[in-house]
Amino acid sequence: MEQASSKKLWGGRFSENQNELAAEFNNSLPFDFRLGEMDVRGSIAWAKAIGQAGILTAEEVEDLCAGLEKVGEELSAGSLAFHPGDEDIHTAVERRLGELVGAAAGKLHTGRSRNDQVATDFRLWVLQAVDNVSADLKVVQRALVARAVSDLGLILPGYTHLQRAQPILLSHWWLSHFWPLQRDCQRLAELRQRTAWLPLGSGALAGVPFAVNRSALADSLGFEHPSPNSLDAVSDRDFAAEFLFSAALVGVHLSRLAEMLIIFSTAEFGFIELSDAYSTGSSLMPQKKNPDPLELTRGKAGMLIGLLTGLLATIKSTPSAYDKDLQEDKSPVFQAADNLRLMLPVMAGLLGSLKAKPQGMQAALDPAMLATDLADYLVQRGVPFRQAHHLVGQIVRRSQGLNIPLDRLPLAEYQAISAHFSSDVREVFDFNRAVNRRKEIGGTAEEAVLAQLAEARKLIEV
Numbered sequence: 001m002e003q004a005s006s007k008k009l010w011g012g013r014f015s016e017n018q019n020e021l022a023a024e025f026n027n028s029l030p031f032d033f034r035l036g037e038m039d040v041r042g043s044i045a046w047a048k049a050i051g052q053a054g055i056l057t058a059e060e061v062e063d064l065c066a067g068l069e070k071v072g073e074e075l076s077a078g079s080l081a082f083h084p085g086d087e088d089i090h091t092a093v094e095r096r097l098g099e100l101v102g103a104a105a106g107k108l109h110t111g112r113s114r115n116d117q118v119a120t121d122f123r124l125w126v127l128q129a130v131d132n133v134s135a136d137l138k139v140v141q142r143a144l145v146a147r148a149v150s151d152l153g154l155i156l157p158g159y160t161h162l163q164r165a166q167p168i169l170l171s172h173w174w175l176s177h178f179w180p181l182q183r184d185c186q187r188l189a190e191l192r193q194r195t196a197w198l199p200l201g202s203g204a205l206a207g208v209p210f211a212v213n214r215s216a217l218a219d220s221l222g223f224e225h226p227s228p229n230s231l232d233a234v235s236d237r238d239f240a241a242e243f244l245f246s247a248a249l250v251g252v253h254l255s256r257l258a259e260m261l262i263i264f265s266t267a268e269f270g271f272i273e274l275s276d277a278y279s280t281g282s283s284l285m286p287q288k289k290n291p292d293p294l295e296l297t298r299g300k301a302g303m304l305i306g307l308l309t310g311l312l313a314t315i316k317s318t319p320s321a322y323d324k325d326l327q328e329d330k331s332p333v334f335q336a337a338d339n340l341r342l343m344l345p346v347m348a349g350l351l352g353s354l355k356a357k358p359q360g361m362q363a364a365l366d367p368a369m370l371a372t373d374l375a376d377y378l379v380q381r382g383v384p385f386r387q388a389h390h391l392v393g394q395i396v397r398r399s400q401g402l403n404i405p406l407d408r409l410p411l412a413e414y415q416a417i418s419a420h421f422s423s424d425v426r427e428v429f430d431f432n433r434a435v436n437r438r439k440e441i442g443g444t445a446e447e448a449v450l451a452q453l454a455e456a457r458k459l460i461e462v
C-alpha cells in the first residue's frame with residue numbers, strides 16, 4: 001500500500017507515491033499531536049494577521065477562526081480522527097480545517113511555512129512547560145520551608161566527604177536544598193525571556209512578503225518580540241536545549257536531596273523515616289520498606305542529562321535553515337517535562353510526610369565534631385589557628401589512643417598538650433553552643449537560620 005503523494009501538502013511536484021515505511025519514518029504525529037493546542041492558537045493569530053495584511057477578507061478570517069476553534073475543541077475532546085496522510089499535527093489541523101470550512105482553509109498557509117509554524121508552536125509549548133515546572137518547583141520549595149519550620153531546633157551532624165564534620169541545624173540542611181531550586185526558578189525565568197521571541201512570519205527561511213505586522217502578531221500570541229532574523233528563527237533550537245539543561249539541573253538538584261534522604265532513612269543512620277505512602281515493599285522480603293521514589297528521582301536525573309546531550313548532538317552541525325533533524329527536538333523536551341511533572345510533586349509529598357527522628361540524630365552527634373571549636377577556643381586565647389589545629393589534632397589522637405571521647409578526656413591530658421587549656425574547655429562540648437556561634441549571614445545558628453527562613457518565605461509567597 002502506498003500513499004498518494006498528491007494528497008500531501010507538498011504533493012504537487014511528485015509523480016510517484018511515497019514509500020510506506022518512509023512515510024511512517026517521516027511521520028511526527030505520534031508525538032507532535034501534543035502541539036495541537038498551540039498549532040490552533042498560532043493559526044488563529046496568523047489568520048487574523050494575514051487578514052489585516054489584506055490577504056483574506058474579514059469574512060474569510062471569521063470562517064477560518066471559527067473553524068480553527070472547532071478543530072481545537074475536537075483536539076481537546078480527543079474526537080479529531082487522524083488520517084494516514086496526516087504527517088504531522090500541522091497537516092492534520094489544516095486538513096480538518098478544510099473539511100470544516102472548505103476552500104478558505106487553503107488560504108491559511110499564505111506566507112507561512114511549517115518551518116516557522118513548528119518553531120512557533122514548539123516555543124509556545126516550552127513557554128507553558130517553563131511555567132508548569134516553575135510552579136512545581138515552588139511546591140517543593142514550600143515543602144522544604146515547611147520542614148525547616150517544623151524541624152527547628154533539631155541538630156544533626158553535617159557531613160563533608162560523607163564523614164561527620166560539624167553539627168548543624170536540620171532546618172539549615174533543609175534550606176540548603178531550597179536555594180538550588182530557587183536558582184532553577186530564576187534560570188527558567190531567564191530562559192523564558194529568550195524563548196518568547198516569535199518565529200511566525202519568518203516563512204520557510206526568508207521572511208514574509210506580505211505586510212504582516214509581526215510585532216502585533218507577537219503580542220497577540222504572548223511573545224515579547226518578533227524574531228529579528230528569519231533564518232535564525234527557523235533554525236535554532238537553543239531554547240529547547242536550555243529548557244533541557246534546566247530540567248537536567250533540576251534533576252541533579254533533586255538527586256542530591258534524594259541521595260541524602262536515602263542515606264538518612266537507613267537503619268544505620270536512622271535520622272528520618274519515610275511515610276508508607278512514599279515507600280515500596282519487597283516482593284520477597286516482608287520486612288523491607290524501600291525508598292523507591294527517591295531512587296527513581298536519583299535515576300531519572302541521569303535520563304534528564306541524557307535528553308540534553310541527545311538534543312545537543314541532534315542540533316550540532318545542522319546546516320541552515322530548517323532541516324528535518326529538527327523534528328527530533330520535541331520528544332526529549334516532552335519526556336523531560338513529563339518526568340518533572342511527577343518527580344517534583346512526589347518529592348514535595350514525600351518531604352511533607354516523612355518524620356524526623358531526633359534520637360537518631362542525637363545519637364550521631366560525636367564530640368569529635370567539635371574539634372574545630374576546640375581549635376577556636378585556643379585561637380581566642382591567642383594561639384595562631386594553624387598551631388591550634390595541630391594541637392587539637394594531637395588531642396584527638398590522644399583521645400582515640402585512650403579510647404576516651406574528647407569531652408571526657410581529663411583536663412590534665414589537654415594541659416599536657418597546651419597550657420592554654422583550662423577548666424572552661426568543657427563549655428566547648430555543647431552542640432547548641434557550637435551551632436549558635438555560627439550566627440553571621442548564611443550560618444547554621446538558629447538566629448541566622450531564622451533570618452534565612454524569612455528570606456526563603458518571601459520567595460515562595462509570590
Ligand code: ARG
Nearest residue numbers: 028088114115118322326327
Ligand atoms: N513535523 C515537522 C517538524 O516537527 C514540521 C516541519 C516540517 N517542515 C518541513 N520543511 N518539512 O519539524
